[in-house]
Amino acid sequence: MAETGKGVTAGKLAITVQKRLSRAQEKVLQKLGKADETRDEVFEEMVANFNKQMGEGTKLQKDLKAYLTAVKTMHETSRRLQDCLADMYEPEWFGKEEMDALVEEMIEKEMDNNLEDTDTQWLDFHQNVTDNSVLTMDSYLAQFADIKARIAKRDRKMVDFDSARHHFSSLQKGKKKDEAKIAKPAALLELAAPSWAQGLLSAHQVAQTNLSYNQAEEELGRAQKIFEELNVELQDQLPVLWDSRVGVYVNTFQSLAGHQERFHREMSKLSQNLNDIMTKLEEQRQLKKDGTTAAKTAAAGKSEEANHSRAATSPTSSASNSSEYELPPGFLYKVKAIHEYAATDGDELELTIGDVVLVLAFDNPDEQDDGWLMGVQESVWKRSKDISSKGVFPENFTQKF
Numbered sequence: 001m002a003e004t005g006k007g008v009t010a011g012k013l014a015i016t017v018q019k020r021l022s023r024a025q026e027k028v029l030q031k032l033g034k035a036d037e038t039r040d041e042v043f044e045e046m047v048a049n050f051n052k053q054m055g056e057g058t059k060l061q062k063d064l065k066a067y068l069t070a071v072k073t074m075h076e077t078s079r080r081l082q083d084c085l086a087d088m089y090e091p092e093w094f095g096k097e098e099m100d101a102l103v104e105e106m107i108e109k110e111m112d113n114n115l116e117d118t119d120t121q122w123l124d125f126h127q128n129v130t131d132n133s134v135l136t137m138d139s140y141l142a143q144f145a146d147i148k149a150r151i152a153k154r155d156r157k158m159v160d161f162d163s164a165r166h167h168f169s170s171l172q173k174g175k176k177k178d179e180a181k182i183a184k185p186a187a188l189l190e191l192a193a194p195s196w197a198q199g200l201l202s203a204h205q206v207a208q209t210n211l212s213y214n215q216a217e218e219e220l221g222r223a224q225k226i227f228e229e230l231n232v233e234l235q236d237q238l239p240v241l242w243d244s245r246v247g248v249y250v251n252t253f254q255s256l257a258g259h260q261e262r263f264h265r266e267m268s269k270l271s272q273n274l275n276d277i278m279t280k281l282e283e284q285r286q287l288k289k290d291g292t293t294a295a296k297t298a299a300a301g302k303s304e305e306a307n308h309s310r311a312a313t314s315p316t317s318s319a320s321n322s323s324e325y326e327l328p329p330g331f332l333y334k335v336k337a338i339h340e341y342a343a344t345d346g347d348e349l350e351l352t353i354g355d356v357v358l359v360l361a362f363d364n365p366d367e368q369d370d371g372w373l374m375g376v377q378e379s380v381w382k383r384s385k386d387i388s389s390k391g392v393f394p395e396n397f398t399q400k401f
Contacts (some may be wrong), residue, residue, distance in 0.1 A: 046238040061137040075122035125263040132255040154230040164223040168216040330361040335398035349391035
């Protein structure tokens, strides 16, 4: 049994090697122009469309998977951001002891529900894109591998058909010469043979003459049948596959757009809920701040009455300060720097926290940019009365007296 198996394997291997050699020889002859090649321009156009369609589908599949990866990444970063917000929101921020415990509990519950709903929306969106877009493209592209293999097989069988056709044609052309070569020795044998054997010898020689011709004809028939079956089958399938691409693209992108629209609509609602929660927290903070301010005001009211007479008899600092030095031309009011500012241009003023600046009017009001003021340092003006040391500075870095 082992020897039989080895023989069968060796026989198949020999046949395979022989086919590959015959195909290689046929392709070389075709490239050299010594043998004609079966051509089908319509089928070649179908194959070009097939390759284009497969390339486009593969690219779309790759981009969809990249989009899905980005959705997963956005989900994870969004969840971390939401978790960070939940961790940052601590009752101690606003004084848990002074706040209404019931309201506090309601806000925390709303926050938890909002985070849970947000996470659910991301998971649903990821799953919908996977099921209705990515898996659809996977199924669509799965059929291309089999068709591509059959196109390659059809090309091989076409070479086999051309080789068998050329072999049969060469035998057909040389048939007469072969018959003439066989006829002469047959005539000599017939003369030497008894009369009863002459018919048998003649039949044997004719059979030998036609043996290779018949074998080549049978081989040509088999090769032609296999090639034509594959060719006809692919000619039916390739146009249908080419036309199907439009429906696949429409369904894929319509599904994706629909899921995106629903996802962003629901996320917009959750974002509004989050904004409302933040508004409530700000209202609580403001209420607490107002309560603290009111307590301080009440305490300060008592000391204000005690100091009223003393304040009335003391000289006003604003009047004395204004009369201590001459103000620069165009003076409007004073501001105090509450943030440091490093000048980035020659016409800008350097600010240090606590600096007092005399704000001046612009020589040309059209040159004033929104949010910027013109002024000179009070200390510089007192020391040198140099108006050329004025410069512009951001208004929101200062506070008006």
